[in-house]
Amino acid sequence: MKDLIQEKLFDIQYLIEKFDRPLFEKNIELFKKNNIKPSLVCILTSNDPGSISYAKGIKGICKSYDIEFILDKVDTKKELEEKIQFYNNNEKIYGIIVMYPTPYDKDTYFMNLVTPEKDVEGLNHEYMGYLVQHEFYSDNENLRKLIIPPTAKGILYVLKRNYVVYEKYYHIHGKYPDGLEENPFKLEGKKVVVINDSLAVGRSLALMMLNENASVRVCQKYTDFNDILRFVSFSDIIVSAVPSNKFTIPTKNIPKNSIVFDISFEGNFEYPDIFEKIYKISPKWNMVEKGNRINDMTLHRLVSNLFYLINRKLPNEDLIKLKEFEKSIYD
Template identity: 30%
Template sequence: MSSNKALFAGRTILASSISKSYTQEISQKCQTISSSIMSPKGKKPFLVGFLANDDPAAESYANWTKKTCEEMGFEYQLRRVQNKDFLEEKIIEANNDDAVDGIMIYFPVFGDAQDQYLKQVISLEKDVEGLNHTYYQNMYHNIRYLDEQKTKKSIVPCTPLAIIKILEYLKIYNPLLPVGNRLYGKKAIIINRSEIVGRPLAALMANDGCVVYSVDVHNIQKFTRGEGLKFSKHHVEDLGSNTPELLKQLSLDADIVITGVPTDNYKYPTENIKEGATCINFSFHKNFTEDVKSKAGLYVPSTGKVTICMLLRNMLRLIENKYQNTSSTNV
């Protein structure tokens, strides 16, 4: 029995392996921009990150951002803000600095609605994480361009985008189906409904044809385009309170399990995983126990490196949007 389990055990896929499929493309594009009219005097694309908390996850993310930027030809600067009440002022200064191409904030800062406000302070033209209301609205309504001429591409929030790219890399998307329908027939459960990752990810996957069960502490919602994909964009249905019984029922029906619970003591029950399901964790903490590998067909324990690649990809797109009249390159 144990030998059979070993024989049919799934694979663990690291974010570092997945990110390699994007690093060369992004590095080459970075070099092209640095040597073109889009970058005066050969200036490297310049990203500024603001850190105004003592969250170890944010510190780790900042370190990986710096390392990745340096490896791929970008300039990066971490600006620590000791008094978070002055963070807005510092962001506005970066907005007005022509040398700065991209801005990001390491959340949480205040951990409440004020964080939602800070996302809107970053200039639309420098928001590499795609958290601006305009980008969110476009994403939810499946609008891919910022202008009627379709010359300026809209930005997708980088962590949800990273998970979509991971699903594509793992061949979960069906390339034989039309674009926009390639998750048709798949069911997913997402243990997180934050406005930064969980909710937009559920919308993106549902817009691509997936039935998504979105779970937070209080309730479970169903994101879907309806039977036979009859709707052009996703609709949301409230399924009721988040009970262990309902969670297990939906989990055992899910082809894809995605977790993002930001606490070290949360572990997704392995017995709730459908045999052969794809399991992805985007939390800084390990939301799965080691025995996930006995159930999952494919297991991705973290997404950070792919997220940073998508962040830099977004920044290059912002630069191209700014100079699209003088360049025909695309990311």
């Protein structure tokens, strides 16, 4: 069973080393050239273990890429408002992330309070509007990229980068891996079910999938469980992020050779039975070694978002070189 599990896991670490690390290093080189020191502030709003763990992960990846990391904590709504405004106006801070959910009113209020110039999560309504419109850049030269939520973006990147890897394999060998007749990571026309409707995950990912011409069904707490199972049963790609240990999708409802992402901390699938049904999976976090988890891809998307924001301050000639370098990585 151990060998089977390893065979079915995404190689997220390879994707990060192949596509992210060289591009990040190129970004850092340009920042140094322009006397820019990347910085990111993380605002904790509660003692939620998930938020604390996420903040710890952000601190770690910032250290890896020589990004100044500032951890702040608030205890009241007024204090959170004041902190966001303070960092919005602080020229030494390039990115702001607030740990949601907050214990204060509607979280969207704070999402829109963070200025788009420093919103590394892409949750400000301005970015969400661009996502609905399927826009990629903030400038007419197509050099300065827009921001999209990192968790949903991480899932999309695992799929799209694997598509590139499989196409290169086909170009070299004249066939796809595992004897497949077509690239399993082609999103156009695929049936996708997303069991989560949060802005950071479900809604954003659904829009991203629609923008890739996939057919998407979004389920949430008001969706009948039998309907969820029915949607799952005919889906090519299944993404579940239900924060409950009482929610489990039976393996018998999982289509053979489907692609699965389990984003829930508790785990939303039957382990290890599910490994015998799926083609590839990003499973519950504790079934994967650190460095190869979907959370590792999420953290790298957060850093890429920070770099997108900083890049807006770079001259066009530097960004043209960066775009050419990025293209060479994928070619």
